[in-house]
Amino acid sequence: MTLKDATAIVGIGRTRFAKNLAEDERTLACRAVLAALDDAGIAPGEVDALASYTMEETDEVELAKAVGFGDLTFFSKVGYGGGGSCATVAHLAAAIASGQASVGVAWRSRKRGSGPRPWTNTTVQLPTPAQWTRPFGLLRPADEIAMLTRRYMHEYGATRDHLFNVALACRNRANQNPAAIMYDRPLTREMYMTSRWISEPLCLFDNCLETDGALACVVVSRERARDCPSTPVYIHSAAQGLPAQHHGMVNYWNDDPLTGPAWTAARHLWKHADFTPQDVDVAQIYDAFTSLVPLSLEGYGFCGRGEGGAFTEGGALEIGGRLPINTGGGGLSEAYVHGFNLIDEGVRQLRGTSTAQVPDAATCLVTAGEGVPTSALLLTNRS
Amino acid sequence: MLEPVTDPTGAPFWEYAARGELRVQACADCGELRFPPRPCCPHCQSFEEEWRPVSGRGRVWSYVVPHPPLLPDYAAQAPYNVVVVELEEAPRIRLIGNLVRAAGATLNSVDPSRIRIGARVHVVFWGGLPQWVLA
Ligand SMILES: [Zn+2]
Numbered sequence: 001m002t003l004k005d006a007t008a009i010v011g012i013g014r015t016r017f018a019k020n021l022a023e024d025e026r027t028l029a030c031r032a033v034l035a036a037l038d039d040a041g042i043a044p045g046e047v048d049a050l051a052s053y054t055m056e057e058t059d060e061v062e063l064a065k066a067v068g069f070g071d072l073t074f075f076s077k078v079g080y081g082g083g084g085s086c087a088t089v090a091h092l093a094a095a096i097a098s099g100q101a102s103v104g105v106a107w108r109s110r111k112r113g114s115g116p117r118p119w120t121n122t123t124v125q126l127p128t129p130a131q132w133t134r135p136f137g138l139l140r141p142a143d144e145i146a147m148l149t150r151r152y153m154h155e156y157g158a159t160r161d162h163l164f165n166v167a168l169a170c171r172n173r174a175n176q177n178p179a180a181i182m183y184d185r186p187l188t189r190e191m192y193m194t195s196r197w198i199s200e201p202l203c204l205f206d207n208c209l210e211t212d213g214a215l216a217c218v219v220v221s222r223e224r225a226r227d228c229p230s231t232p233v234y235i236h237s238a239a240q241g242l243p244a245q246h247h248g249m250v251n252y253w254n255d256d257p258l259t260g261p262a263w264t265a266a267r268h269l270w271k272h273a274d275f276t277p278q279d280v281d282v283a284q285i286y287d288a289f290t291s292l293v294p295l296s297l298e299g300y301g302f303c304g305r306g307e308g309g310a311f312t313e314g315g316a317l318e319i320g321g322r323l324p325i326n327t328g329g330g331g332l333s334e335a336y337v338h339g340f341n342l343i344d345e346g347v348r349q350l351r352g353t354s355t356a357q358v359p360d361a362a363t364c365l366v367t368a369g370e371g372v373p374t375s376a377l378l379l380t381n382r383s
Numbered sequence: 384m385l386e387p388v389t390d391p392t393g394a395p396f397w398e399y400a401a402r403g404e405l406r407v408q409a410c411a412d413c414g415e416l417r418f419p420p421r422p423c424c425p426h427c428q429s430f431e432e433e434w435r436p437v438s439g440r441g442r443v444w445s446y447v448v449p450h451p452p453l454l455p456d457y458a459a460q461a462p463y464n465v466v467v468v469e470l471e472e473a474p475r476i477r478l479i480g481n482l483v484r485a486a487g488a489t490l491n492s493v494d495p496s497r498i499r500i501g502a503r504v505h506v507v508f509w510g511g512l513p514q515w516v517l518a
Contacts, residue, residue: 129419132387133480136465136479200449
């Protein structure tokens with residue numbers, strides 16, 4: 001048995017994205033799931049598998065009884081925040097390919113735009129590794145990733161201009177996408193270079209948005225996919241990655257902290273794929289922070305170690321460049337929903353319905369959070 | 384300010400720090416240092432441990448300068464520095480802390496423009512926490 005092209009994403013659904021939506025997370029989840037099933041032409045009663053993030057507020061029981069799912073025979077939750085995004089789809093693909101279920105739904109619903117910042121709740125801090133970091137004022141994900149970013153810039157000569165190239169590519173795509181929060185807000189180099197610091201060397205525009213919204217997708221077997229109304233988007237290869245001696249977002253304690261989970265996920269992903277990084281038409285790369293993009297470009301094999309910054313030069317990440325990325329605007333400029341909008345946008349590209357369509361896109365890499373135990377998908381519309 | 388919320392494997396570090404000693408967990412069988420502390424040795428799987436004194440000398444491996452929004456006690460000192468220090472004895476053992484002018488000085492007591500990756504530092508203690516000063 002192999003996962004390769006055995007399953008396909010046949011439905012995607014989403015709510016509006018905004019800084020503040022009135023409805024609660026459970027209601028938003030129901031709306032996104034029902035929209036995805038409607039897109040797939042599949043009735044809720046046929047759903048028998050679910051997958052989401054451990055951080056998801058809406059559990060399977062609440063969702064199933066609200067939208068009228070049938071008997072569920074597979075349900076899975078993946079940890080490590082945004083590192084779990086692609087794994088939700090991967091778990092459904094594995095369940096369906098192995099006969100555990102036939103119609104799977106993955107979802108993410110979040111009210112981060114209007115809710116509290118997670119790092120302000122110090123009572124839930126875990127003793128490990130927070131005891132080694134928090135007392136010294138390393139408080140937020142931005143601080144933790146800024147530490148790796150500074151070291152990365154020092155070792156390889158990456159610059160703030162390289163990080164700006166990432167922020168700009170995402171913003172330019174958002175300016176083409178009416179659903180993006182930053183649709184009508186262009187970004188200039190002047191704005192970037194003079195913006196306020198969050199945690200030096202990361203400035204405001206290196207950080208993702210804070211968004212309310214929900215998304216979902218539907219996964220079925222390749223045979224079933226042929227009966228669905230949209231172009232099937234096949235799950236060609238899927239992987240999770242937790243490297244030996246990795247420590248999560250504070251990965252300062254091994255021989256090579258700059259070789260993150262992307263490298264582990266990538267080895268498995270490419271080993272089971274019929275194509276290579278050079279054959280990827282468009283990529284949706286997890287962008288909670290701009291610096292995760294050069295690190296991911298290296299990990300997934302688009303360039304060599306230390307070359308991720310230079311890779312962004314010359315419009316490489318723009319439409320028409322070597323590797324257009326985050327064509328809906330990504331977490332930096334469309335919405336930050338722990339990477340689920342990147343999956344959704346990957347499907348749109350391979351259906352040919354993106355607001356920033358890459359001509360004849362046939363292959364797409366989607367990645368989850370780098371710097372934490374991660375996951376990734378290779379999607380294709382060829383089969 | 385946040386106090387370390389410790390656990391059984393991490394507690395000895397803080398007990399030594401409270402006495403002004405910097406010690407790192409090591410395997411009592413194969414001798415490998417490990418940080419953060421954990422119940423057994425990833426090299427030889429031994430559960431026997433010792434807490435080995437280290438010199439307290441090291442070099443800045445990386446640093447950040449956080450700006451608000453931050454928790455109130457930290458916002459009051461922002462912008463301040465947080466450093467990762469590689470220990471002289473074992474470069475893979477890296478401790479997070481603050482570079483300060485002298486033991487007990489505020490987190491913003493060193494001008495961030497004076498901090499360099501590779502700078503030599505040594506440990507001092509204040510209130511049970513290790514801090515770092517330029518060597
Ligand atoms: Zn050992």
